Amino acid sequence: MATVSRALNGRENVASGVRARVIDAAKELRYVPHHAARSLSSRRTRTIGVVLPDLHGEFFSELMRGIDQVAREHDLYLLVSSYHGHPEEQGVALRAMRGRVDGLLVMSPFVESTPLADDFDDAHPVVLINTGLTGIGLGTLRVDNHGGARGMVQHLAARGFRRIAFVAGPEGNFDAAERLRGYREALAEFLPDADPIVLPGAFDESSGHRAGQAIIAMAERPDAVFCANDMTALGCLFAFHQAGLRVPDDIALAGFDDIPLARYVHPSLTTIAVDIAELGGLALRALIAGTPLDSAPIAPHLVVRESTQRDTPPAPHGERRDSS
Amino acid sequence: MATVSRALNGRENVASGVRARVIDAAKELRYVPHHAARSLSSRRTRTIGVVLPDLHGEFFSELMRGIDQVAREHDLYLLVSSYHGHPEEQGVALRAMRGRVDGLLVMSPFVESTPLADDFDDAHPVVLINTGLTGIGLGTLRVDNHGGARGMVQHLAARGFRRIAFVAGPEGNFDAAERLRGYREALAEFLPDADPIVLPGAFDESSGHRAGQAIIAMAERPDAVFCANDMTALGCLFAFHQAGLRVPDDIALAGFDDIPLARYVHPSLTTIAVDIAELGGLALRALIAGTPLDSAPIAPHLVVRESTQRDTPPAPHGERRDSS
């Protein structure tokens, strides 16, 4: 019986003839190892828990794709769960994973950190994706939202835009806060005479639409709008279309994320791209390796498309035309 | 010890005082039931395996969202895996799930049925989403692709279009085959004098782009193009844009799926919508209930947008304007 176990698990200390017979017999009998028994005894599940804020949208499917790919490479299983935007549900999801997984991949955009720690079992390694939390002994993988936003403002300034508005993301969202910080900082640096113009938004299309309408109604209208994410920018774009405003001739527009939509809308949207699948894959690799990786955040890059194209000559560097 | 088990599992035959003490103690000790031990003994895992062709794209994230929601309602866990388009990998993914899950949700767009049966453990209930397979004792949940395609042709005919081309989906894909069948059938019914015009496609943007170019080059150009899915239609649209062809004035365009993009492109795309999250949720509910549900396929509905709008009056019935 032990020999069978060894043969099936590919251990070295089994005579090759015996191994072959075992494998044949297993196939013959359509034997399937009982996972629960195996992990009860070995105390490992070969399963990684993935807890995400939500399961819809390109962002999350890309993330899952990257994670799934690495999981297959390592013969790991993925137990997924989403908490639908509610922090409380995150705790529920997290606790439910305890005892079922060997490690946890958690994406938590909430700035509030305290409740999280309670839900983590000390026994599990955890990698946090894209979170502001640090110092609770967990790995953290994040995107340089701040630097990305700075890059966009720099691009807009180089293109000759002078009144650059920013449509913010939801309150209490770490990514949103970082992008706003990048905007303010870069504005002070590259256009010291310009006042920041910040409108509220919520990372979705409808809030972008409202922001767009508010912008149209402004006495001194901005000549460029930088939205905290692409969905918001799409809402803006829609509002501008409705009002007969031409983009980019009357007003330039830029987003953040490079969702697939960004390249298909008319005009195509200048944005900041993150390789999301790679992000997911890196997170899982880090979890497997047990590397701390608190080091450098992942640098997103500027993708210039039609929505910020004007007749002025393009800036000499720091930009990259969309290759597609 | 048995009492503790009973108390924690909410069995009735425990004195309420004892139950309260057990629960308090469990909380105090941060006790987490060991899933492997539990399922070794109970022979149930409370886990559902989800095997999808691919994890990216709106379609799959919507599907997952619907599934996840129902899973939470029933306190079920989701073990997900994708086979990246290769039928062989599907078998691997399926076999890997054996012994780890109580049931399986499988999405398989391949027409070839035979290899599938081998990979299914007879012990597990399975629900197949959107597949042509029948009669191997498994539940099947499908979308009425045929009827949807018919509806679109009817709409185009009612709008006054007479030369309606169809850009097909990949060979061997069941959905694609059904949509093509619907096109041919409806064309024969509503426009008996028109010849079918079928171009190859592969459900992606680039094949749509090629089809678009081929259409532009045709001696007798169609006045409407119906694409087997929205991504293909987007490729077509791009080709038409590049050639200076106006949609819908020079040529009408329609897709299938109603991906989020469809409403944002310019002109917005007339398409056939399926509530994908609902489809996923229904599939899981069916799996849980053990209902056969081979009955009626899910009816998709027509969403009329700008890409098929002409000055002719709209048809009196069988259509529905996009409400958003």
Add this chain to the structure above:
DNA sequence: CTGAAAGCGCTAACAC
């Protein structure tokens, strides 16, 4: 209503 005892199917020492 509660306790005792027997496994669930496997892995990991440990002998041989």
Add this chain to the structure above:
DNA sequence: GTGTTAGCGCTTTCAG
């Protein structure tokens, strides 16, 4: 290299 044995932590009879 292979067989024997003892659990892994729970649920589930079966007595009381």
